[in-house]
Amino acid sequence: MTSTTPLDGTPLDGTPLDRVTLRLAPADEVVVATRGLPAGTRLTTPDGDLEVLDDVPRGHKLAVRDVPAGGQVHKYGQSIGRATAPIAAGAHVHVQNLGMDTGADSHELGGVHTELPVPSGPPRTFLGYRRADGRVGTRNYVAILTSVNCSAATARMIAAAVEPLLAQYPHVDGVVALTHQSGCGMIPASTGGGVLQRTLHGYAAHPNVAGLLVLGLGCEMVQVRSILDSLPVASDTLVESLTIQEQGGIRASVAAGVAAVERMLPALDARRREPAPISELVLGLNCGGSDGYSGITANPALGHASDLLVAAGGTSVLAETPEIYGAEHLLTRRAVSPDVARALLERIDWWQRYAADGGGSLDNNPSPGNKAGGLTTILEKSLGAVAKAGQADLSAVYQYADPITTRGMGFMDTPGYDPVSVTGLVAGGATVVCFTTGRGSVLGSRPAPTIKLATNTEMYTRMRDDMDLDCGRIVDGLASVTEVGEEILDRIIAVASGERTASEELGLGQDEFVPWQLGTVT
Numbered sequence: 001m002t003s004t005t006p007l008d009g010t011p012l013d014g015t016p017l018d019r020v021t022l023r024l025a026p027a028d029e030v031v032v033a034t035r036g037l038p039a040g041t042r043l044t045t046p047d048g049d050l051e052v053l054d055d056v057p058r059g060h061k062l063a064v065r066d067v068p069a070g071g072q073v074h075k076y077g078q079s080i081g082r083a084t085a086p087i088a089a090g091a092h093v094h095v096q097n098l099g100m101d102t103g104a105d106s107h108e109l110g111g112v113h114t115e116l117p118v119p120s121g122p123p124r125t126f127l128g129y130r131r132a133d134g135r136v137g138t139r140n141y142v143a144i145l146t147s148v149n150c151s152a153a154t155a156r157m158i159a160a161a162v163e164p165l166l167a168q169y170p171h172v173d174g175v176v177a178l179t180h181q182s183g184c185g186m187i188p189a190s191t192g193g194g195v196l197q198r199t200l201h202g203y204a205a206h207p208n209v210a211g212l213l214v215l216g217l218g219c220e221m222v223q224v225r226s227i228l229d230s231l232p233v234a235s236d237t238l239v240e241s242l243t244i245q246e247q248g249g250i251r252a253s254v255a256a257g258v259a260a261v262e263r264m265l266p267a268l269d270a271r272r273r274e275p276a277p278i279s280e281l282v283l284g285l286n287c288g289g290s291d292g293y294s295g296i297t298a299n300p301a302l303g304h305a306s307d308l309l310v311a312a313g314g315t316s317v318l319a320e321t322p323e324i325y326g327a328e329h330l331l332t333r334r335a336v337s338p339d340v341a342r343a344l345l346e347r348i349d350w351w352q353r354y355a356a357d358g359g360g361s362l363d364n365n366p367s368p369g370n371k372a373g374g375l376t377t378i379l380e381k382s383l384g385a386v387a388k389a390g391q392a393d394l395s396a397v398y399q400y401a402d403p404i405t406t407r408g409m410g411f412m413d414t415p416g417y418d419p420v421s422v423t424g425l426v427a428g429g430a431t432v433v434c435f436t437t438g439r440g441s442v443l444g445s446r447p448a449p450t451i452k453l454a455t456n457t458e459m460y461t462r463m464r465d466d467m468d469l470d471c472g473r474i475v476d477g478l479a480s481v482t483e484v485g486e487e488i489l490d491r492i493i494a495v496a497s498g499e500r501t502a503s504e505e506l507g508l509g510q511d512e513f514v515p516w517q518l519g520t521v522t
Helices: 147-168 191-204 224-229 248-271 299-311 338-357 367-370 378-389 418-429 457-462 481-496
Strands: 030-033 042-045 048-051 061-063 072-075 078-082 125-130 141-146 173-179 209-216 239-245 273-279 281-288 315-318 394-398 408-412 432-437 450-454
Touching: 030 072, 061 141, 078 378, 125 315, 125 481, 141 147, 141 248, 147 173, 147 209, 147 248, 147 338, 191 209, 191 224, 191 273, 209 224, 209 248, 224 239, 239 248, 273 408, 281 299, 281 378, 281 418, 299 315, 299 378, 299 408, 299 432, 315 378, 338 394, 408 418, 418 432, 432 481, 450 481
Parallel strands: 141 173, 141 209, 209 239, 281 315, 281 432, 315 408, 394 408, 432 450
Antiparallel strands: 030 061, 042 048, 072 078, 125 273
């Protein structure tokens, strides 16, 4: 006989359905299990008992109505796919019986506007570094920016040699070597070359970078001089440059690089944080290692925090184009103009062609880890991912690493690969990043800090040293989405004011600088 008692020893037979599951919209055919439900368990509903026919892991979907083969399955009140076989009420709904719904949603080109509540009380502020160009940084970094992979090892050596000196300069947050796998074997004027140079310029001009050393080999396609000639840095950014070949090799370059950084440190250490309105913050919205709780806890809570920031005059930017596929209609209808909506749809079309050229399709997502966490189709994953954007209007659409210039909630075209996506957001000017994760990501970023938000308490407890905030309390019934959203905004303000994140404590963020590589390498 199958046991209907879960591992914690609590009997489940006779438990009301809504005590162990979440229904996200009244007409949904599925609910989400908030604990493991063994096959044979009888749950009570207003319409009678419901027998669980299969083991349903925590975070996975349980059918509460019969669905015929080919019928749509809804979650969040939206289609997440079609039944590939008849689904009986009580069945586990996952990859064995749910597939992609290729029916296209209609796309409204703007017209839907939500008036965000005006924040009560005095305007909120954070302690930041005011820059000469008017922007406000949340960190005070020296960046060693490499023009080519050939200078990567030298950049790391310089950063490592300077690290022991930083104890004398407590107001400098660190020296970060920004290395990458490109810079040569490419045409600078090509699409790929343009993306790389846009990314390098974005980091060089970032308000969290106060000192800059541009380091090259000397014979690469993307020359140090070409970077310096078009460098859009603030006038108070201290800039030095050198090439390894001109210096006489690696040892000489490390010595020269250390000396260059040492010259910057006293002036940078003299800079101080001062109050600034939170309207000066630029918040990057990202996720990775998503699970069945992502769209229920951390993502909507982050969406609420984003709305609070936007309502205060600030800026937030969603990303990961392949992971809004199938839910883009929820953004286009909120666009401030038809042109903004069309710009997003153009990026979706580009990605469909890009995926097809590579022999795949956008519905190859979710990943194995996502599926283990309860997500079945890209539609389901995308509907949860879009929740990070809250209810604010879509104010702008940016190409990868484009400067973020429009206040409000925008969207940046990036891949779904976490470090590449976050690199694009930071290059655009994000001064803080919030990153939701259900399976447990260990991402970090510099020079902009990343706040990691756990979607469930079990993972938060298990990976406590890597997480900053537990959003699983929402599904545990201990806090509401609104309450956790307000906590997230409080944490954003604290981190923007200098509080270190879990990933900063671990020294992460240097290896996660990963510009998007596009185009031919020769």
